[in-house]
Amino acid sequence: MVGRRSSLSPSNTRGQAEPNVALIAIAFLVIALGLFAGYHQGISQDQADRAVASPTLDNVYNGATDTGRFETTTALSDLLEPSDLPRGHAVYVTVTYLDTDTGNIQTVDQAYFDEDGRYMGREVDNGYPNNVQNASRPIAISPSEGDDHGGRLTVRVWKNQ
Amino acid sequence: MDFEAPMDAWIVYVGVATVAGAVLGVSFGFSPIPPPDANAATNAIDSVGGSTVSGSTTYEHDAESFWLDRQQLALRNEGGTAKATIAFGTMTGVHYADSDRLADVLYGTPIDEAFSGENPDRAFLRAVGEAQLQAAGDRGEWKATEGKIRVRKVVIDGNALAFTTDNQGIDDYDITDGREEVILVAV
Numbered sequence: 001m002v003g004r005r006s007s008l009s010p011s012n013t014r015g016q017a018e019p020n021v022a023l024i025a026i027a028f029l030v031i032a033l034g035l036f037a038g039y040h041q042g043i044s045q046d047q048a049d050r051a052v053a054s055p056t057l058d059n060v061y062n063g064a065t066d067t068g069r070f071e072t073t074t075a076l077s078d079l080l081e082p083s084d085l086p087r088g089h090a091v092y093v094t095v096t097y098l099d100t101d102t103g104n105i106q107t108v109d110q111a112y113f114d115e116d117g118r119y120m121g122r123e124v125d126n127g128y129p130n131n132v133q134n135a136s137r138p139i140a141i142s143p144s145e146g147d148d149h150g151g152r153l154t155v156r157v158w159k160n161q
Numbered sequence: 162m163d164f165e166a167p168m169d170a171w172i173v174y175v176g177v178a179t180v181a182g183a184v185l186g187v188s189f190g191f192s193p194i195p196p197p198d199a200n201a202a203t204n205a206i207d208s209v210g211g212s213t214v215s216g217s218t219t220y221e222h223d224a225e226s227f228w229l230d231r232q233q234l235a236l237r238n239e240g241g242t243a244k245a246t247i248a249f250g251t252m253t254g255v256h257y258a259d260s261d262r263l264a265d266v267l268y269g270t271p272i273d274e275a276f277s278g279e280n281p282d283r284a285f286l287r288a289v290g291e292a293q294l295q296a297a298g299d300r301g302e303w304k305a306t307e308g309k310i311r312v313r314k315v316v317i318d319g320n321a322l323a324f325t326t327d328n329q330g331i332d333d334y335d336i337t338d339g340r341e342e343v344i345l346v347a348v
Contacts, residue, residue, distance in 0.1 A: 033188060048201040052248045055211025059249065062213045086211070086248030087232065 052086045053133035053157045059084040060093055060155050061137060069142040070095055070151070076109045082117025089157045090114050092124050097141055097151035108141055108151060115160065132158040196241030197224035202310055203234055203245040209312045210344040211249035217267075217313035226303040227348040229254045230296045231331070234348070237303060250314075252346045256304055257295040263288050267313050267345040282317050283336055289343050290322050290334035297330045306348045317341045 063084040064070050076093055085091050094110040112120045136154035205220035224236035231251040235244040255263040265275040266285065276284040321339030324331040 029184065033184065036188060047196075047198050047243060047245075048204065050200050050207075050245070050248070051204045052207060052211075055207050055249060058213050059211060083249075086207075088246060089248060 049131070049133075050159075051133065052089055053135035053155060056086050056089075056091060056157050057135040057137060057153070057155050060091075061139065061153055064093075064095070064153065065139065069140045069148060070108075070153070072108055072141065072143045076111040077119040080111065080113070080119075082113075085113050085117040086157060087117075088115050089159050090124075092156040094154045095139060095141065095151055096154065097149060128156070129158055129160065132156050194238065194240035196243045197222050197236035197238050199234060199236050199243035199245040202236060203247050205310060206234070206252065206312050206344065206346060207248050209314050210247060210252070210342075212314065215314050215316050217269075217311065219312075220310045221308060222306075222310060223308070224306055224348075227306045228296075228299065228301060228303055229346060229348065230300050231293055234346075236306075236348075247344075250342055250344050251293070252344050253289045253292050254296050255292065255345055255347045257299060258288055258292040259295075260288070263292060263345060264347060266315065267311055267347055272315070282320050285315075286317060286320055286322050286336050286341060286343075289345075290324070290336075293324070294331060294334065300330075304348075311347045313345045315343045315345065317343065 060080060063080045064076060076095070080093070091113045092110070093113075095108045096105050097108060098104075099106045110122050112122065112124045114120050134154065134156050136152055139151050139153040140148045141151040142148050202220055202222050205218055209216050209218050222236060223238060225238045227234065227236050229235070229252055231253075233244060233246050234252070235242060237243075253263065255267050258264070262275045262285075266272055272285045273281040275281075276288070278284050318340050319338065321337050321341040323335045323337045325333045325335070
């Protein structure tokens with residue numbers, strides 16, 4: 001510590017501090033505290049995203065299939081009710097399969113439901129926002145009795161902002 | 162003039178400790194606590210309520226008080242308030258029931274053990290209807306919470322609940338034939 005030389009003092013164990021150094025130290029402390037507080041104000045307080053796609057997929061699969069098969073004779077718009085669909089979210093459902101002859105994905109049925117569960121048509125008319133959640137699972141497509149082939153059921157769920 | 166402070170005087174250490182304590186208190190005051198995550202809580206409720214079979218789950222949260230009604234859950238702590246709406250079905254908060262029987266079913270007791278009488282399903286649905294009416298009447302009144310959300314989905318075949326509404330919400334209930342899916346929630 002810098003201070004008066006105490007070589008003439010009776011006790012050479014005394015230490016002394018100058019106030020200027022202490023004031024500068026406190027000034028640094030206050031500056032550091034201000035930076036700490038400013039950093040903490042920026043902590044994200046966002047909530048988690050709503051994960052609705054997976055239960056929606058379960059409900060849509062249950063509503064669309066009877067004994068685990070999707071029979072193409074009835075349209076999705078008739079099979080699904082508003083109670084199968086998530087409240088406050090728009091849903092777009094497609095049933096597709098891979099055509100092994102052409103190698104293309106063919107759509108067997110599709111339906112777009114708005115946030116109240118009303119059927120709005122086969123296509124989504126005003127585009128997707130950027131918070132779309134997808135979920136899909138295999139489904140057996142049965143165009144006629146005894147004729148099953150494998151397909152995919154996909155749901156897209158979003159909240160219109 | 163003599164400004165120097167003798168470093169071996171005990172009063173200096175007392176002063177330094179006091180200042181350090183004050184600085185620590187100020188720094189804790191600056192650390193914000195985020196409000197509770199109501200979206201994650203309703204995700205947990207939807208994972209059970211939206212499924213097609215019965216099931217149950219728990220979710221730990223950091224809220225201190227809550228209220229819920231048939232479709233909304235609100236959580237509050239020192240950092241703020243958050244609210245979210247469930248996507249499937251309607252909730253029944255067991256804290257709004259008059260007795261503990263709904264809570265017993267939530268924690269795993271079978272319905273015919275928790276509800277005595279010749280028709281336990283109807284007694285259960287009556288308790289559910291009463292609890293939902295009570296929750297609608299208490300909407301916005303905060304209750305203390307334990308820090309964990311428990312959800313259970315119960316499916317009743319043969320009887321269903323039908324609610325009548327007035328312009329403020331549900332007014333009365335009636336037990337009809339049909340099938341009812343009940344989502345019991347304890348916060």
